Amino acid sequence: MSNPLSADALVAALKAEGVTVVEHAGWRTHNRNHKGPWGPVNGVIIHHTVTSGTQASVDICFNGYTALPGPLCHGVITKDGKVYLVGNGRANHAGSGDGDVLKAVVAERATLPAPNEQNTDGNVHFYGFECVNLGDGKDPWPDVQLDAMVRAAAALCRAHGWTAQSVIGHKEWTATKVDPKGFAMSDFRARVAARLGEKPDGSVPSVPSAPAYQPFPGADWFKKQPRSAIVTAMGRRLVAVGCSAYASGPGPQWTEADRTSYARWQRKLGYSGSAADGWPGPASWAALKVPYVKEV
Template sequence: MATPLTADALLAALHAEGVRTAEYRSWRTHNRNTRGAWGPVNGVMIHHTVTSGTDSSVALCYDGRSDLPGPLCHGVIDKSGTVHLVGSGRANHAGLGDDDVLAAVVAERALPAPGENNTDGNVHFYGFECVNLGDGRDPWPEAQLDAIARTAAALCRAHGWHAASVIGHKEWTDTKIDPVGFTMASLRNRVAALLAAGPKGPAAGTPSPAASHEPFPGAAFFTRRPRSAVVTAMGRRLVAEGCSRYTEGPGPQWTDADRNSYAAWQRKLGFSGADADGWPGRTSWDALKVPRTS
């Protein structure tokens, strides 16, 4: 159970996992939050689109249909392995499903067969639509399968979940069949392997943080309690984000106030436990957008 990631934190988590992304229209503020709760989140749900073609599939998932307004997911994963981000917040993707399945996801244990549709899954799951006709004949390129696994792993890593937190729509409700063409067990095996291996880093062609932003200096930089203009710039960004725990400063010397302020930033992004211990990591650092100091 966790607080949903902000748009910036989601993007940073995907890039840290080696996912190639494309930002579609006003995805950062596009959601159904006025129609119901968003969070706490408990897992990642995978779908297929029953469509072909990237552009039309992305547009459909952003806009929705007359009977089901968009966004219809948080991202659309095309056959080349690019994740097109279409929503941040509550999305119309999961619908009603089984509360026993949700309990199993929370506990990260084997899923029961869904038999009831009594729980709003749009509250609890990130959703990703994968471009495929879902007829059992439309192929799943390796680049697409890899991107699906990396996307799921990125969210699991960000929230401290394991691969058992990744489910298919058909595992949530007995009214759906997606995804068709690969097994969820095989996908979870991929996710588990990625989580065990550690983050890959940005994919080739992924935009790097803008030249005006300070690159992540590495975790060891902070544990050495440095005295640096980077620490001052970081502290000023934490103050701007409403995460100040300073009684004076911030200044160039790393102190417990910096760590406490950074922990507040990590919690704002949705991290918890050991992932919100105040020691900067690449995902939260990229999301903070610290101005370059030299």
């Protein structure tokens, strides 16, 4: 049980752990303190955003939306391993959860009880990091992002004198959530524990070179009709392999011409019926070899 870190102390703790920090304008006074208490704090909750792209993810976490005003966390951890600070104080991220889980976190027990109640306000007690990921179990977690997540969690644990048992997933706080999806929290805590066993030197990990080809962004991503440089890169590859149905372009906005072109690519690969409906899948996407583009 601890008093929350000041804005300066939070930044210092993150930087000491080797985290690349980006301070969103106004984050130091952006909070929901007028709606309830902030602290004492007892731990850290890890979330996934169900969004893609850095700017869009940071914007929604800072601003929130009509039903849930921002900030929606304290920091947004992006695919390239940066931590964007968007709130300082009470944030709308944890919501109601199980008081027995809170007791286990406070006691730093190795095993958490399964959450089955909604009887405790988690926004009082937990820092929150929203990590950019579609949350579909297919969107990859780059090593540089996972490393930043581990470092950010370890920074808060180190600053408060907590162990890695003070770090939980949103799904471990409440049965109404499934995040984070795509890795085991037990493995994540083991990495935090290993990090806490090292002496922080403030060094930032080197960023690996970008992959040659664009990772599959997930089937649902396309069905949201995205506007992205990824769509342009995909369209250019479809033209290059002789599957164009474009009257003009291709461009960044997903259109029916993209879907028709992609269906031609699927049929060229030997797919038919519903497997050639024009909605990209992981196997056909890998075969297309869309060049990597940095999405912001």
